[in-house]
Amino acid sequence: xxxxxxxxxxxxxxxxxxxxxxxxxxxxxxxxxxxxxxxxxxxxxxxxxxxxxxxxxxxxxxxxxxxxxxxxxxxxxxxxxxxxxxxxxxxxxxxxxxxxxxxxxxxxxx
Amino acid sequence: xxxxxxxxxxxxxxxxxxxxxxxxxxxxxxxxxxxxxxxxxxxxxxxxxxxxxxxxxxxxxxxxxxxxxxxxxxxxxxxxxxxxxxxxxxxxxxxxxxxxxxxxxxxxxxxxxxxxxxxxxxxxxxxxxxxxxxxxxxxxxxxxxxxxxxxxxxxxxxxxxxxxxxxxxxxxxxxxxxxxxxxxxxxxxxxxxxxxxxxxxxxxxxxxxxxxxxxxxxxxxxxxxxxxxxxxxxxxxxxxxxxxxxxxxxxxxxxxxxxxxxxxxxxxxxxxxxxxxxxxxxxxxxxxxxxxxxxxxxxxxxxxxxxxxxxxxxxxxxxxxxxxxxxxxxxxxxxxxxxxxxxxxxxxxxxxxxxxxxxxxxxxxxxxxxxxxxxxxxxxxxxxxxxxxxxxxxxxxxxxxxxxxxxxxxxxxxxxxxxxxxxxxxxxxxxxxxxxxxxxxxxxxxxxxxxxxxxxxxxxxxxxxxxxxxxxxxxxxxxxxxxxxxxxxxxxxxxxxxxxxxxxxxxxxxxxxxxxxxxxxxxxxxxxxxxxxx
Ligand SMILES: [Cu+2]
Numbered sequence: 001x002x003x004x005x006x007x008x009x010x011x012x013x014x015x016x017x018x019x020x021x022x023x024x025x026x027x028x029x030x031x032x033x034x035x036x037x038x039x040x041x042x043x044x045x046x047x048x049x050x051x052x053x054x055x056x057x058x059x060x061x062x063x064x065x066x067x068x069x070x071x072x073x074x075x076x077x078x079x080x081x082x083x084x085x086x087x088x089x090x091x092x093x094x095x096x097x098x099x100x101x102x103x104x105x106x107x108x109x110x
Numbered sequence: 111x112x113x114x115x116x117x118x119x120x121x122x123x124x125x126x127x128x129x130x131x132x133x134x135x136x137x138x139x140x141x142x143x144x145x146x147x148x149x150x151x152x153x154x155x156x157x158x159x160x161x162x163x164x165x166x167x168x169x170x171x172x173x174x175x176x177x178x179x180x181x182x183x184x185x186x187x188x189x190x191x192x193x194x195x196x197x198x199x200x201x202x203x204x205x206x207x208x209x210x211x212x213x214x215x216x217x218x219x220x221x222x223x224x225x226x227x228x229x230x231x232x233x234x235x236x237x238x239x240x241x242x243x244x245x246x247x248x249x250x251x252x253x254x255x256x257x258x259x260x261x262x263x264x265x266x267x268x269x270x271x272x273x274x275x276x277x278x279x280x281x282x283x284x285x286x287x288x289x290x291x292x293x294x295x296x297x298x299x300x301x302x303x304x305x306x307x308x309x310x311x312x313x314x315x316x317x318x319x320x321x322x323x324x325x326x327x328x329x330x331x332x333x334x335x336x337x338x339x340x341x342x343x344x345x346x347x348x349x350x351x352x353x354x355x356x357x358x359x360x361x362x363x364x365x366x367x368x369x370x371x372x373x374x375x376x377x378x379x380x381x382x383x384x385x386x387x388x389x390x391x392x393x394x395x396x397x398x399x400x401x402x403x404x405x406x407x408x409x410x411x412x413x414x415x416x417x418x419x420x421x422x423x424x425x426x427x428x429x430x431x432x433x434x435x436x437x438x439x440x441x442x443x444x445x446x447x448x449x450x451x452x453x454x455x456x457x458x459x460x461x462x463x464x465x466x467x468x469x470x471x472x473x474x475x476x477x478x479x480x481x482x483x484x485x486x487x488x489x490x491x492x493x494x495x496x497x498x499x500x501x502x503x504x505x506x507x508x509x510x511x512x513x514x515x516x517x518x519x520x521x522x523x524x525x526x527x528x529x530x531x532x533x534x535x536x537x538x539x540x541x542x543x544x545x546x547x548x549x550x551x552x553x554x555x556x557x558x559x560x561x562x563x564x565x566x567x568x569x570x571x572x573x574x575x576x577x578x579x580x581x582x583x584x585x586x587x588x589x590x591x592x593x594x595x596x597x598x599x600x601x602x603x604x605x606x607x608x609x610x611x612x613x614x615x616x617x618x619x620x621x622x623x624x625x626x627x628x629x630x631x632x633x634x635x636x637x638x639x640x641x642x643x644x
Contacts, residue, residue: 077288088316091403096352099407099419 018067026067033060054093058086115624117520117617132217133620135518138203140224145199146587148190148231155183157580160542160573168560176559177244178260184247189269190231192503193361196368197314198227198279200510201307203518205283207611207618208301210292210627215285223278230272237264246557248358251339251350254328263332266325273322276364280314283307292610294629301609301633302378302391306371309395313360313367313402321357324350348414355406363402365499366466367395369506370437373459376509377441379607380456381448384634387440394433401430411482420479427477434470438463453605454528458509461536465501469494472547487557490550493543501539508535508586513607515590516600520617523593527585535582541575608634 037056045052066072071082118135128136158179162170171179202220206213214220237243243265245253254262287308291300327338328350337343339350378385385391407415407423441463450456472494475481485491515523545568550556554565561569603612614623 081284084312084316088403092320092356095404095407095419095422096349098422099348099352099410099415102416102418103414104416 018070018073022067026063029063030060033057033063114615115619117615118620119520119617121620130221132213132221134202134206134214134217134220135618135622137220137224138199138518141194141198141202141227144224144228144231145191145195148186149195150587151235152183152187152191153580153583155179155186156576159183160576162559163561163569164573166561166563166566171559173559174244177246177557178242180557181243181246182238185234185243185265185269186231187499188247188361189272190227190234192365192499193276194227194272194279195365195503195507196372196510197283197307197310197364198223198275200372200507200514201283201303201310201368202279204514204611205286205304205307206290207517207614207622208304208609209287209290209295210610210623210629211286211290212621212623214282215289216282219278219282223275223282226278227272227275230268230270230275232268233271234265234268237261237268240264248354249325249328249350250354251328251347254350255331255339255347256342258332263329266328270322270325273318276314276318280311280318283311284315287311292627292629295610298389298392299629299631299633300392301371302374302385302388302395303368303371305392306367306374306395309399310364310367310371312396312399313364317357317360317364317403320353321361324353324357327353348410351410351413351415352406355409356403359406359409360399360402362495362498363398365503367398369462369466369503370395372506372510372513373441373462374437375607375609376455376459376513377444378634379513379605380453380459381445381450382606382636383444383448384632384636385440386443386446387436388633390436391440394436397433398430401426401433405430405477408477408482411479412486424477424479428474431470431474438467438470452529453512454523454525454532455509455513455605457529457532457536458505458512461532461539462502462505462509465497465505465539469497469499469501472497485550487555488550489546489554489556492556493546493550496543496546501543505535505539508532511590513605514611515593516604517611517616517618519594520600521593521597522600522604523597524589527589531582531585531589534585535579538575538578538580538582542572542579543575545569545571545575608636 033056037053040052040056065082069082071078118133128140131137131140158171159176162168162176162179168176202214205211238261240261242260243262244260245258245262249262249266252258254266287300287304330336331338331340331343331345335343337345339345339347341347374385374391405423405427407419408427411420411424452460472490476485476491476494512523512528515521549565549568549572552565554561600616602614602616604616610623610627610629611618613627
């Protein structure tokens with residue numbers, strides 16, 4: 001049936017097989033990222049605190065998406081949609097920070 | 111000639127064949143039942159709210175009960191009727207038919223999404239029966255956290271669950287539109303209904319997870335005392351509004367974009383013309399989907415959000431008016447010199463254009479910082495979003511339901527009665543909600559059931575309008591089921607419309623087409639050349 005054939009072609013984009021060492025490599029990179037995050041948390045970087053934490057978290061997420069989720073070996077379309085998720089996250093942060101970074105404390109409200 | 115294959119309604123019978131069906135058309139009908147049930151439920155709460163507001167005193171309900179009534183009205187209407195309404199019923203039924211496919215890309219996920227939707231809805235129903243929710247449909251903290259005194263978590267969990275149904279539908283539609291188009295059906299030959307649903311699906315996929323997690327965070331704070339929204343724990347209540355509206359403003363476009371898709375189809379059919387500026391209408395759907403994510407702060411001008419952010423959000427909100435206006439002007443240009451006839455779907459579509467325009471333009475009033483300070487949280491806002499959601503989405507839903515009713519169920523609805531009903535609904539709608547603009551402008555706040563005497567006349571008008579509106583809905587709820595038995599049998603294309611769905615039988619067979627259709631024309635192409643007047 002055409003339908004089943006089409007479904008199969010949807011699935012085949014995820015059919016790429018990777019050697020185990022890549023998976024382990026990514027796994028240890030993620031562990032290292034976690035260690036780095038907790039170590040950085042002990043140092044006060046002032047305004048950079050959030051930026052550094054987010055940068056590490058973003059890198060880790062990218063590793064998961066590229067390798068564990070096989071996006072690196074997927075079609076351009078999958079790339080577009082994966083990137084869209086990130087772009088949306090950036091929009092989300094930028095516009096929320098547009099509020100938090102520009103709030104003026106009200107006198108008498110601590 | 112060989113025997114015609116049975117329609118999707120025949121072939122298999124019995125509860126089992128319906129509850130385990132993988133046919134997108136049957137799942138659409140399951141959704142139709144679910145959506146109608148929750149619409150009636152939401153409608154009952156609306157009736158109670160309007161009855162209470164007949165008099166300035168709080169004589170029917172306690173304040174607490176009234177709070178629960180408007181909350182339940184909002185929750186059921188928004189999350190269980192308006193959001194799934196057009197995509198899950200009409201979209202589910204029509205997308206595969208319109209693109210010449212046998213079904214959606216993931217039929218099992220489609221069935222799963224219905225079950226998830228029903229479980230979510232019934233969970234919320236449980237919260238209602240267990241004692242209700244009083245936070246308003248927006249679940250603002252601290253009503254839903256520090257000062258919660260009702261079944262917030264249960265209701266929120268129901269919405270959390272039903273969100274996944276939305277995500278699954280979105281993923282399914284996107285995959286279907288990308289992968290299952292019939293040979294020859296390139297992107298710019300797609301019906302605008304399909305473009306609209308594509309844009310809607312993007313919002314479902316990109317936005318819904320955020321509201322789901324937000325609701326989860328409220329639960330996490332309440333259960334584990336993690337400081338997220340409660341200042342005493344180091345949180346910020348306004349953060350909830352950011353997270354909530356990041357989804358819930360685009361959710362308005364989940365409601366209105368499919369509605370606009372319906373209107374494009376109906377206008378093209380009943381003016382017997384191609385849609386003017388096809389590409390602009392198609393891309394304006396995508397533009398609305400993207401811009402819709404950048405405007406959420408317009409709900410928070412008086413919340414304590416910084417003024418700078420307010421200015422940015424105000425400006426961005428104005429930008430959404432552009433693609434919306436592109437659609438409205440292109441529909442009107444389509445009507446120009448069209449061969450117009452006024453069947454019931456067309457009456458609803460014309461109603462949509464007028465009412466949505468009022469709803470959209472009053473949105474610009476609200477997006478204006480200084481004006482919003484005056485009318486924020488008044489009946490002006492209530493009137494505005496009912497013009498968009500009822501005047502827009504519900505009108506389009508009824509337009510679409512009538513337009514494709516013969517296709518979906520194989521029977522014609524009674525035309526004259528339907529036209530009369532459309533007029534009744536239009537009149538009832540306007541009488542209900544126009545006075546609310548005035549009420550809000552004069553300063554009547556929303557969500558109060560006791561009000562000063564001076565507001566009574568307008569409130570009585572509004573309640574009177576609601577009863578006319580209710581009569582219209584009730585008539586529809588009678589004659590549509592009636593037509594299933596007594597309506598005339600429908601031909602494949604009773605309205606002389608264009609599109610692949612009209613080339614197959616009414617109702618369609620199990621796999622939609624006898625053979626895979628091949629497309630060689632643009633959308634809405636008419637055989638006879640248009641008469642040119644010199
Ligand atoms: Cu909004």
